[in-house]
Amino acid sequence: MSETITLHGHPVSRGVGEGEALVCDKPLSFIAVGISNEEGIVRIDKHPLNGQSIAGKVLIYDTDIFSTGGALSMYTKKTIYKTAPAAVIWRKAHNIGAGGTIYAGVPSMDQIEEGLPWDLISTGDWVKVDSEQGIVEVTKKS
């Protein structure tokens, strides 16, 4: 049976979402030029997630960088193209990610008490984010 761990954090956008983890320790932007709204695929120069799809994933990255328009790019991904992540976890929330996830209804959290999120969660793990309770359940990939 796969190992399951429970983490605790600070709720940003309240709700419950789950999916496969897609993890990096770098900043990221949701702007259309960085992650196309239509496909949800990362296309940012030298980014560790370059070429990966964020759609339906529990996305883990450092914080938001680049344009403030990322918040509405997130909303378009969620409401028009269904390419938004299932949930987001940051080391530290930025207004861009917070505003986007709150308005789009994508659960999000930051400040995981047990440590840096990329040290605790790996790409491919199954992650359930319950930001109503401030809890993250991680089922490690076997």
Next chain:
Amino acid sequence: MNLTDADKRKLDGGEGPAVQHAMEHLLKMGEAFDAEEMVDLHTVHVFSDYRTVGDGGVNFYENLVDLGGHISLPSSCEPMSMDRNHNDQFDWPEGYEEGQQKIVDALATLGVQPTFSCTHYLNANVPKFQSNMAWVEGNATGFANTVIGARGNREDAVTSPLAGIARRIPKYGMLDPKNRTGDCLVEIDPNLIERIGGDGRRTADYEALGAVIGDFAYDRIPVVTGLPDYMQNEELKALVTACSPAMTTTLMLLVGISPEARTLEEAFGGKVPKDVDTIQVTEDDLREMYGQLEQTTKEDVDIVISGCPFKTLQEVQELTEQLGEQKVADGVKFYIFTDRITFNMAKDMGLVERIEAAGALLTTDTCSWCMPVETMFGPDKVIASDSMKMRRLLAGDGKPTWRYGTLTDVVDAAVTGKFKPSRWN
């Protein structure tokens, strides 16, 4: 969060459904960042471009209109995805004009001033010291916080218009004076200051310097010493452009320039912390940044871009002088970006005519960041630019390849078709 009776009235729908909708979001934002209260808002700057916000953005704005939303505060808006005075010069994708027009119409109904500019803080929506802002756009919040001492985060595209409708914003981040002190120290080498900037070089030099500072500071507030006693608005604009492509924060405390950093001690809130994380920036760092911003050594360029952030009138004059009587080479496109206020003054001064006679294009309301560069420019093109921000934001799979140089370098590239870097070698 502690809400006033007036806040509660807004939240309960006492000022109509748009204000209620806005307050519901602002309350969630405040809770997300543990704000204790809201403060009065004084100025708003919102997003416009269809390429970024998409049809979700159209629905977002049209919903605010349907709810009866209105922004009565001093306001402005970002560049949009098109320059409709020069439609024939661009091959916009199908549906773009319609999508963009819906946003333009919604913004007009909401009462947003149609600046379509990222440098509105210089000529249209100018905040005062300690004004509370709900602004999108890194260079604008960077300039307003750093140079003017106005207070605002790099607010997101959803929260800014909603705060404008509610005329309130949670007191978080840069809106809370107690968060406006330095976390790290940047000391600029005097030898670098002796060589930096000047005609034809100031934009690229100060944008590169900003990137060095911003990459170091990242999510902290940098205190910067050693800058010249007097800096032009254009140099400061270039420096704070790093607020978005390099640093995630939006305040640089420039000692001797920023109103909240009259002294080094004041910048750190009274006392310089022991063992504060410090870097010295020298000519080598600027040379390295210029190198880092180059994606290729190919000399042949297809496109030349200048004006991100938008050019001021002084910068349009500078560019026109650099161009002189020269002509843009066959097969090369030279785009220069500015706002409609500056364009109209440049037109009155005969500058637009001179730029067009040289075969270059001065646009209004838009820039290549707001355009779909993948389809309009294509991945095979080589672009030369003096904009660090454009270079960093528009690179990656399916996008053009970039060369970075001074204004003199990129004007020369437009005229000869060959890019030859001249700076810091």
